[in-house]
Amino acid sequence: MAIQWFPGHMHTTRKAIADRLPEIDVVIELLDARLPGSSTNPLLAELTAGKPALKVLNKQDLADPEISELWLAHYQALPGTRSLVLDASTTAPARALIAVCRALAPHRGGMVKPVRVLICGIPNVGKSTLVNTLNGQRTAKTGDEPGITKLEQKILLANDFFLFDTPGMLWPRILTAQGGYNLAASGGIGRNAYDEEEVAMALLARVRHRYADRLVARYKLADFSAMTDEALLAEVGRKRGGLLPGGRVNMQKAAEVALNDFRSGAWGRVTLETPDEFAHWRAAGIVAEETRKAKKEARGKA
Known part of the structure; x- marks a missing residue:
């Protein structure tokens, strides 16, 4: 997305x-x-x-x-x-x-x-x-x-x-997909611009490797290293009151819990990117954008 x-x-x-x-x-x-x-x-x-x-x-x-x-x-x-x-x-x-x-x-x-x-x-x-x-x-x-x-x-x-x-200002086109997820997770983008479940899963994907112990402590989790990001989000919902009748997990509720916990600092002091990581994402984003523009120009000439 x-x-x-x-x-x-x-x-x-x-x-x-x-x-x-x-x-x-x-x-x-x-x-x-x-x-x-x-x-x-x-x-x-x-x-x-x-x-x-x-x-x-x-x-x-x-x-x-x-x-x-x-x-x-x-x-x-x-x-x-x-x-x-x-x-x-x-x-x-x-x-x-x-x-x-x-x-x-x-x-x-x-x-x-x-x-x-x-x-x-x-x-x-x-x-x-x-x-x-x-x-x-x-x-x-x-x-x-x-x-x-x-x-x-x-x-x-x-x-x-x-x-x-001055008023807060984004830019017309966000080139790095991970940067977009990080912005959404922080609350810097309007809620109508993204799917909270998808952003919450992307957030957990970033956090689980560097700060797994924080998630374990916050949600009283067992070993989740083999879980998918979606399964981990479901477990967050299960631990934090996101259960529906029949034991199903309300994934929207789980996403709201994860995003609110990150924004409020409930996971402790967490950073989503290093300078080297962001430089890598940006370089890949620039290449993807140049490819997109070239394809668009080629279609225009066809």
Whole structure:
């Protein structure tokens, strides 16, 4: 299944970002620390090329710290880029963003040349929570559904520091199938764009090999190494109140349990991808996309 989700307001967001960029000094991209690669917007990379960048791995309290270190090193190695991890609701680390942004724009500062920062990211990655934490008040709406913020907001964080908050934005075509599953599992894609059972099985397929002990502890499972992903999902439903009359498993209920447990951190600190894994998926996705375009062009000429 190819997961795609690009509501109409995201076209408006894309144009607003492009129009705003000429006057921006630093671009903050907020990423989900559990899926940094999958939550990186390639469209933003095109739009913001050449701008100093700060990659922020949010929800770090839900992510595997060892893999987060790999991602931090990956981003730190990129030119003109800094990276850090944080929990958007925690004030002290969040305020450290301002100092990093000032370091990335050393020639800006003061009332005459205030630092102008654009913050962007995919839907439901925690931008609004971070903005509220930085600002010390509830200026941005928050929620557990993607697409809450619809309009750009300009916020004064210091006398010479402006933050432009933009609505969450995906990209028109998700090239990596696994990246689409990871985004859906995290809640970054609208529910109407995917099948929850399929996403839950893909999620369990990613988690079972690296964090099998977490699943055993959460659902009181016996050895499930020989089970298919579908059978494992059924066992999750069986253990968590998903039984129908006659002992059948409500697979939709099982999927909801698995996805909610991942999103809430009930499995502990879990990360779905390493930099090397995502690079492999991306390379395969690019090849598949080029093949698709070539076939489409060939059909057009026939």
